[in-house]
Amino acid sequence: MDSIPPEEIPCAQQAIAVLWPSFIVAIVASGVFFSAFNPRDLIPYNLDIEISPLAAYSIGFFLFWLLALLSSLGTMYFTISNCRFLRKQGN
Amino acid sequence: MATIQASPGEPELYAAHKKIYPREVSGYFSRLRTVSLLALLGIYYVTPLLQWDGRQAILFDLPARKFYLFGLTLWPQDFIYLAALLILAGLALFFFTALLGRVWCGYACPQTVWTEAYLWMERKIEGNRGRRMKLDKAPYSAAKIRIKVLKHAVWIAFSLWTGFTFVAYFTPIDVLASELLSFNLGPWETFWILFYSFATYGNAGFMREQVCKYMCPYARFQSAMFDSDTLIVAYHPERGEPRGSRRRGVDPAEAGLGDCIDCNVCVQVCPTGIDIRDGLQYECIACSLCIDGCNEIMDKMSYPRDLIRYTTENSALGKRQHILRPRIIVYACILLLLCGLLVGHISQRVALDLDVIRDRNTLYRETRDGLIENVYTLKILNMDSRTHRYRLWAEGVDGLKLVVDEPDILVHAGTVQQLVVRLQADEQNLEARSVPVSFHLQAEDSNHLKAVEEARFVGPGKS
Numbered sequence: 138m139d140s141i142p143p144e145e146i147p148c149a150q151q152a153i154a155v156l157w158p159s160f161i162v163a164i165v166a167s168g169v170f171f172s173a174f175n176p177r178d179l180i181p182y183n184l185d186i187e188i189s190p191l192a193a194y195s196i197g198f199f200l201f202w203l204l205a206l207l208s209s210l211g212t213m214y215f216t217i218s219n220c221r222f223l224r225k226q227g228n
Numbered sequence: 229m230a231t232i233q234a235s236p237g238e239p240e241l242y243a244a245h246k247k248i249y250p251r252e253v254s255g256y257f258s259r260l261r262t263v264s265l266l267a268l269l270g271i272y273y274v275t276p277l278l279q280w281d282g283r284q285a286i287l288f289d290l291p292a293r294k295f296y297l298f299g300l301t302l303w304p305q306d307f308i309y310l311a312a313l314l315i316l317a318g319l320a321l322f323f324f325t326a327l328l329g330r331v332w333c334g335y336a337c338p339q340t341v342w343t344e345a346y347l348w349m350e351r352k353i354e355g356n357r358g359r360r361m362k363l364d365k366a367p368y369s370a371a372k373i374r375i376k377v378l379k380h381a382v383w384i385a386f387s388l389w390t391g392f393t394f395v396a397y398f399t400p401i402d403v404l405a406s407e408l409l410s411f412n413l414g415p416w417e418t419f420w421i422l423f424y425s426f427a428t429y430g431n432a433g434f435m436r437e438q439v440c441k442y443m444c445p446y447a448r449f450q451s452a453m454f455d456s457d458t459l460i461v462a463y464h465p466e467r468g469e470p471r472g473s474r475r476r477g478v479d480p481a482e483a484g485l486g487d488c489i490d491c492n493v494c495v496q497v498c499p500t501g502i503d504i505r506d507g508l509q510y511e512c513i514a515c516s517l518c519i520d521g522c523n524e525i526m527d528k529m530s531y532p533r534d535l536i537r538y539t540t541e542n543s544a545l546g547k548r549q550h551i552l553r554p555r556i557i558v559y560a561c562i563l564l565l566l567c568g569l570l571v572g573h574i575s576q577r578v579a580l581d582l583d584v585i586r587d588r589n590t591l592y593r594e595t596r597d598g599l600i601e602n603v604y605t606l607k608i609l610n611m612d613s614r615t616h617r618y619r620l621w622a623e624g625v626d627g628l629k630l631v632v633d634e635p636d637i638l639v640h641a642g643t644v645q646q647l648v649v650r651l652q653a654d655e656q657n658l659e660a661r662s663v664p665v666s667f668h669l670q671a672e673d674s675n676h677l678k679a680v681e682e683a684r685f686v687g688p689g690k691s
Binding site: 150153157168169171172173175189190191192194195 | 290291293304307310398399414415416417419420442443
């Protein structure tokens with residue numbers, strides 16, 4: 138796959154390369170995390186937040202997705218900006 | 229060093245997408261495939277409708293933190309079973325891949341199942357391959373817009389049904405349906421229905437084979453499970469080549485041709501748009517539609533069938549075929565071992581949990597009769613699907629007395645009950661300042677349902 142110059146990879150495929158693996162990681166992370174912790178116990182007792190369990194799980198899932206997405210984005214950024222192709226071109 | 233430009237001969241992994249119009253085909257494998265796809269779709273849409281003991285048979289009740297699988301209720305502490313189940317599924321995939329190749333991709337993967345369903349709807353509305361290609365090339369007209377709108381409307385309706393069914397695995401389907409009919413759906417339920425519908429619509433309607441080619445991790449590593457005895461779909465080049473068109477009735481041997489008439493049917497029926505005659509490719513999902521397509525042509529030409537067929541590398545090369553080989557035996561052994569462990573563990577699982585917390589405010593107190601008394605809070609978790617009455621006793625010190633204020637220890641199915649109990653012992657019988665004691669809990673109607681929990685009994689100590 139290293140035979141394709143990164144800027145020739147269409148935007149949509151770059152987006153999928155970041156969104157998709159992080160989505161899978163977020164599913165696994167939410168499963169492990171919420172089987173150990175009940176979201177009801179996570180809200181500090183002095184905070185008065187009314188939140189349904191489904192909302193808590195959903196928000197948790199999206200937070201995990203966001204975290205994994207940042208990591209995937211970092212990988213993408215570093216591989217593309219440091220790749221041998223660009224160095225060889227003298228960029 | 230990596231090459232900078234993709235050489236022209238190399239297949240470009242990220243080439244601009246060309247829409248694939250798979251041609252319809254009928255035959256043995258396509259019928260087998262239809263049966264498998266319909267069965268799987270049926271399982272998906274019917275499962276949430278099944279009832280068990282007055283509740284939904286399979287329900288992942290997130291708010292209550294309980295998973296119901298028919299008679300089994302799983303609690304968060306049983307997460308290990310789900311993890312084991314996933315590992316088992318992975319191993320089963322290894323085993324079947326080594327044995328049967330990509331049978332999962334061709335017959336059972338949700339991506340395949342829903343893509344075929346969407347393709348079927350597309351065929352019913354837009355017509356066969358030729359008509360679909362013509363329609364897409366034609367300029368926009370009232371007729372074209374009407375057909376396209378109809379297709380997307382049907383797709384979207386099917387997607388919404390799929391999304392609704394998905395959420396029904398987490399929220400009971402009767403509750404969900406009545407909420408939907410009274411326009412009272414919760415915001416997150418609405419969101420997840422739309423999210424899943426959108427994913428289905430996108431994956432099955434548009435992305436299709438691109439998911440297999442670019443997004444599927446299994447497609448990338450499945451070749452690691454392959455060996456020379458793995459079942460593959462392959463073209464018979466010795467018989468087929470040199471390929472070429474000919475009139476019917478012409479003897480291929482005289483014309484210097486092989487059996488392949490180069491009609492391209494195998495390419496046209498392929499849902500991933502490859503040419504199986506180029507050899508084994510990672511895009512091939514082993515759906516075997518090219519076998520049916522080619523056999524139809526062979527029949528028309530009165531040539532023997534199976535120019536494209538299921539075979540293995542060894543049998544294609546005329547070597548001996550081994551079904552039982554070390555790889556298969558090792559995968560099967562690990563699979564059976566894990567299966568046995570999981571089934572054994574689940575059958576031994578005690579649907580009862582006891583937690584004992586000593587009262588932290590007072591170490592001990594003396595009763596009017598001169599006995600040393602400790603107070604404990606018991607948490608009894610009945611994980612069974614039935615209500616049970618329990619018998620409780622304590623051991624560890626001679627003449628230990630258990631005082632429970634409630635006459636009956638009754639815990640309803642799937643609930644936690646707190647119970648404050650007192651233990652009393654004669655100071656003479658206490659060997660040390662702190663001695664171990666154990667609480668025993670036993671269901672009255674089942675010998676299997678019992679739990680033991682250790683605790684400490686604190687006294688003044690020997691002076």
